Amino acid sequence: MLDWYDTVFELIDMRSFSNLWYWIALAVVWSTSSHFVLGVPWDLVQRARRQGGEAEADLHDMVRVNVNRILYIADQAGLWLIGIVFFTLTSLAIIGFWYGSEFSQAVFLLAAPMSLVLGLGVRCARGIRAADGDGLYGRMHRHRFTTQVIGMLSIFVTAMWGMWQNLSIGAI
Template sequence: MDWYQTLFELIDMRSFSNLWFWIVLAVVWSTASHWVLGVPYDMVLRAKRQGGQAEVDLEDMVRINVNRLLYIGQVSGLWLAGFACFFLTLLGLTGFVYGMEFAQAVFLLAFPLSLVGMLGLSTARLIQAEGATGELLYKRLNRQRLYTQLIGMVSIFVTALWGMYQNVTLGPLGG
C-alpha cells in the first residue's frame, strides 16, 4: 500500500459520510446567523436592552457595514454576481451531473449562503434608504437574522436528506 492510498483512507474525501463536513455545516450556519450584516447579534441585543452608548455603537457599526456592502455592490457587484453564478453553476454541474460528491457538498453550502448574501444586500439598501435607527433598525436586523436562520434550517434539512440518500445509495465505502 502506498502513502497516497493510506492518506486518502485516513482522510475520507467523501463529504456526506465525513464528520468534518457536518461540523463545518453547523459552524457555517451558526456563524451566519450570529453575524447580521457584519454585526454580532449580541451587540444588537445589548443595544436594545441598554440603549445609550451601546445603541450609538450599534448604529455606527451598522452604518459602516451598510455603506461598505453597498459600495462593494455598486463598484463590483456585477462582476461578483457573474463570478458567483459561474462558480455555483460549475459546482452544480460538476456535482449533480457528473456525480462528484465534494462539489455537491460545496454547492449545498454555497448556494444558500449566496441567498443570504443577496438578502443582506437588500436589507442594507433598505436600512440606508429608510435611514433606519432605533426600533426600526432592530426590526430590520431581527428580520435579516430570522430569514438567515430559516434559509439555514431549510439548507441543513435538504443537505441532510441528500447526504443520507448519498450514503444509502453509495454505501459507506463509496460504491
C-alpha cells in the same frame, strides 16, 4: 510510504457526505452567518436594545460602517460578483449533479443558500440606508430570522441528500 498515504486519505475522506468535517463546517457556517447580521454580532444588537446609550451608539456606528462597506462593494463590483457567483454555482451544479461529483454537490449545497443570504444582506443594507436608521432593530431581526430559516432548510436538504448519497454508495 504507501501505508502513510492510505492512512491520511482514510482520515480525510474525500467523500464529503460521510466526512465528519463537512458536517462540522456546515454547522459552523450556518451558526456564524446567523450570529453576524450584516457583519454585526447579534449580542451587540441585543445589548443595544436592552441598555441603549453607548451600546446603541456603538450598534449604529457598526451598522453604518458595515452597510456602507456592503453597498460600496455591491455598487462597484456587484454585476461582476453576480456573474462569477452564478458561473461558479452553475459549474458546481453541473459537475456535481450531472457528472456525479460528490465534492461538487457538497460545495453547491453549502454555497447556493449562502449566496441567497448574501443577496438578502445587500437588500437589507439598502433598506437600512433608505430608512436612515428607522426600524433598525426590526430589519436586523427579520434578516436574522430569514437567515436562520434558510439555514434550517439548507441543513435539512443537505442532510437528506447526504443520507441518500451514503445509502446509495453503501448499497453498491
